[in-house]
Amino acid sequence: MTQKDFIPKLEPKNISPGEVSWQSPSNIALVKYWGKKENQIPANPSISFTLDHCRSTTTLKYSEKDKNLKTEDFEFDFYFEGKPKEDFKPKIQKFFQRIEHYCPYLKDYRFEIYSENSFPHSSGIASSASGMSAIALCIMDLEKKLYPDLGEEYFSKKTSFLARLGSGSASRSIDGGLVVWGEHEEIEGSSDEFAVPYPHKVHETFRSYKDTILLVDKGEKQVSSTVGHDLMHGHPFAENRFKQAHDNLKALIPVLESGDTTEFIKIVESEALTLHAMMMSSQPYFILMKPNTLQILNKIWAYREETGIPVCFTLDAGANVHVLYPENHETKILEFINNELVVYCQNGHYICDRVGTGAKKL
Numbered sequence: 282m283t284q285k286d287f288i289p290k291l292e293p294k295n296i297s298p299g300e301v302s303w304q305s306p307s308n309i310a311l312v313k314y315w316g317k318k319e320n321q322i323p324a325n326p327s328i329s330f331t332l333d334h335c336r337s338t339t340t341l342k343y344s345e346k347d348k349n350l351k352t353e354d355f356e357f358d359f360y361f362e363g364k365p366k367e368d369f370k371p372k373i374q375k376f377f378q379r380i381e382h383y384c385p386y387l388k389d390y391r392f393e394i395y396s397e398n399s400f401p402h403s404s405g406i407a408s409s410a411s412g413m414s415a416i417a418l419c420i421m422d423l424e425k426k427l428y429p430d431l432g433e434e435y436f437s438k439k440t441s442f443l444a445r446l447g448s449g450s451a452s453r454s455i456d457g458g459l460v461v462w463g464e465h466e467e468i469e470g471s472s473d474e475f476a477v478p479y480p481h482k483v484h485e486t487f488r489s490y491k492d493t494i495l496l497v498d499k500g501e502k503q504v505s506s507t508v509g510h511d512l513m514h515g516h517p518f519a520e521n522r523f524k525q526a527h528d529n530l531k532a533l534i535p536v537l538e539s540g541d542t543t544e545f546i547k548i549v550e551s552e553a554l555t556l557h558a559m560m561m562s563s564q565p566y567f568i569l570m571k572p573n574t575l576q577i578l579n580k581i582w583a584y585r586e587e588t589g590i591p592v593c594f595t596l597d598a599g600a601n602v603h604v605l606y607p608e609n610h611e612t613k614i615l616e617f618i619n620n621e622l623v624v625y626c627q628n629g630h631y632i633c634d635r636v637g638t639g640a641k642k643l
């Protein structure tokens with residue numbers, strides 16, 4: 282499927298006012314997306330675990346505008362946790378502009394969008410993946426009412442495609458388990474336009490992996506991901522980095538199949554540190570890790586060395602640490618976190634999450 286396939290060709294049905302609601306999860310990348318081309322095309326492929334507990338719930342209320350009074354504007358109100366949220370509107374406006382070509386019915390409707398997150402608002406957890414994918418799902422649900430013949434595959438690919446235009450990582454939040462976004466020669470069906478479920482064999486261990494997110498810094502980031510991606514243009518290490526992501530994804534294929542946690546750790550931790558190394562070596566350079574981030578990484582290494590338990594970390598574009606481990610070590614790892622890591626978390630906060638099954642209609 283290509284972009285052209287996502288432009289509706291038929292006349293939409295007439296529908297009465299209504300509402301749709303979806304719940305969509307966040308995700309954590311193992312091989313990172315960092316750097317993009319025009320139109321939200323990733324510079325390299327990425328793979329992530331879809332999460333379960335960290336999610337956004339969004340309701341889209343729609344009613345057709347009066348045919349005689351139709352304006353050439355997008356008309357919508359946005360409410361976050363029940364309250365109008367003006368500062369999020371420009372993001373949605375931009376999203377609507379980006380997807381209008383593929384959703385030409387948007388200007389025929391008036392929308393009210395209600396969204397809330399399961400995780401604390403100021404937790405430093407990126408809400409764009411769950412938030413944007415939830416809106417994309419609601420829009421596609423409306424599209425399905427306008428064009429009832431839409432097939433399941435079309436629905437999920439176009440949803441991921443639209444979510445990508447909102448925020449790259451959001452493309453990976455529709456399906457559950459492991460999800461790949463970006464073309465990779467060893468991954469059949471992979472595409473730069475939308476994410477697809479990881480198609481190869483996955484060992485039991487990785488199907489129930491745990492992710493405990495240590496909230497080191499809940500404040501606003503000094504540099505947004507969007508700015509960070511941009512700094513990969515003209516970055517001295519960009520081409521090598523993009524190649525490395527391809528190689529790492531290729532190397533993960535046998536690891537995910539065999540359940541080899543030692544090799545998994547080598548790839549995943551290196552990806553996390555490389556992401557931050559790219560930030561530190563861009564121009565301008567910046568650091569999103571905090572002293573407590575480093576304390577945690579060192580503690581994880583020491584604990585792993587001492588116990589042999591295959592626990593590792595990954596990072597997204599911030600100071601928080603995602604602690605990844607197989608489910609059967611949960612009791613021990615939670616003990617370790619409570620005894621040794623919680624002191625580095627802001628107000629002692631952390632969130633227990635795990636690999637989830639993907640977005641759900643409510």
Ligand code: DP6
Nearest residue numbers: 310313314448449450506507597598
């Ligand atoms: C470090 O998807 O937030 O989390 O496409 O500009 O919205 P935009 O960026 P975003 O970038 C996420 C980057 C990352 C790595 C990843 O999730 O792959």
